[in-house]
Structure formats: C-alpha cells, structure tokens
Amino acid sequence: MNAAGTLPAWAALLTALFVLIGAAVTLIGSLGLLRLGTFYKRVHAPTLGTTLGMVSILAGSVLCFSVLEARPVVHEILIAVFVTLTTPVTLMLLVRAALYRDRTEGSTDVPAAEVAEDLIPPA
C-alpha cells in the first residue's frame, strides 16, 4: 500500500497505537476463552473484543482514513452500532441454550427452573 507513506508521522503513530490496543484487548479476550473453566465463565471473555477491542480498532481506522482523505470518515460508527446491537442477542441465545441443556440434564451447578414451564420446549 502506497497510501500509508503519505500519512503524517503523528497520525501513523496514533493509528498504530489504537490498532495495537484493540488487538491486545481482543487477544486478552481470546486468552480468557482458553483460561476460563466453564461455559458460563467463557461467555464473558469475547465481550472484550466486541467492546473496547472493536472501538479501539475502529478509532484507528477513522483517524487513518480521515487524515489520508482530508475529510471526516465516520461511517465506521455503523460497525460499532451493529456489533453492539447484535452480539448481546447471540450471547443471550447461547447462554439460554446452555442453561436449558444443564437444567434438563439435572445439573446442580445452575439455578433450578422456578416454574415447570421453563423446561417445556416451545411448540
């Protein structure tokens, strides 16, 4: 890429810093997937990548392309909005599926269903 050469030093440094922070945070989240023990604990780890990790990498992108094209480039905001709105839905689905499985198996590690209806799969 030739474009990176025309980026002023301060912008290149800041962009690198943002991308590095985002990558590091996402890496720590992935490390959490490895280190945490149970399914419920593991679900917490990837949220690092979908919050601070994502925002930091997007900030780097906004800065880099705004400086390169000499105009505000902010459509990355849409990525942030859609990731923030969609990941919770997926995570909640996964957790509820796990809870349903554990409850039907009679696991004692999860709180028991308070109403019997919870265990009947929806028709």
Added chain:
Amino acid sequence: MSWFLPYPLLSAALLALWLLLNQSVSPGHLVLGSVLAVLASWAMAALRPEKPRIRRPGAALRLAGMVLIDILRSNLAVGRIIVRSREPGVNAGFLTIPLDLRDRQGLAVLSVIITSTPGTIWVSYDAAKGTLLLHVLDLIDETVWVRTIKDRYERRLMEIFE
C-alpha cells in the same frame, strides 16, 4: 403527520444510516434516503409494534455516557482477571435480581447494557415474577451488584421509558 411518519425516530435513524453508508450529504442522497426511510417506517407500521416513548432524551444521553464509561472500566477489570488471576473466574456465579422495570423497551435496553458490559450476562427474565437471572464473572458481594444494576441502570431506564 402521524400517518406520514408513524415512527419519526426510526425514519431519522434510517436516513442517517443511508447517508453514513454513502458518505455523502448531497441532495440526491438526501431525497433517496428520505424516501427509503419513510417507506421503511410504513413497512414497520404494518407490523404494529409497540411504540416506544422516550420521555427524557437528556437522561437517555447521560445513561449512554455512563454505560460507555462502565464498559471501559469492566473491560479493564475482566482483562485483569484473565491475565493476572491464577485461577480465573473462581468467584463467578449466578445472581437473581428483583426488577421493578416492566416496560418492554426498557428491559430490552437493560439486557443489551448488561450483556455488552464484560463480566455480566443477562441469562433469563421471569416476566410473571419480575425477576432477572444474571451470570457475573466476579461475584464477590451480591448486594453490591444488585445495587449497581438497580440504582445505576434500572432507575434511569424507568425515568426514560415509564
């Protein structure tokens, strides 16, 4: 006005989305985006969803700012647990919180806030009893978590939506 723009906020958001995607505020895109936004809001009206009422936009903005700071802080907290702790997640556990919030939109926003904050996950909500089941990665003091959710988020969401 209400037949033409049944969901003004939705239409405005769609227009903003169109302009951002095209990275342009030229008259052509403004017209095209507006037409699409109005048509989409009519399609939405055919589904007849409950119309959310945001009573206090100022409070909503303050809540959004607070949530951003909380997400940043819990990122650091969860990161520290993963990297530093010898046995990460020993304090994890489930937590039941009685909620007073009943508004569906309010509950939806609360679930997004809780789940996108690292360290807490919304597990299930019992509409009949109004209790919420959470899983928390660092559950040392239950009362602190209950107070955080109720005072920081639930009270403000009730101000905004109820």
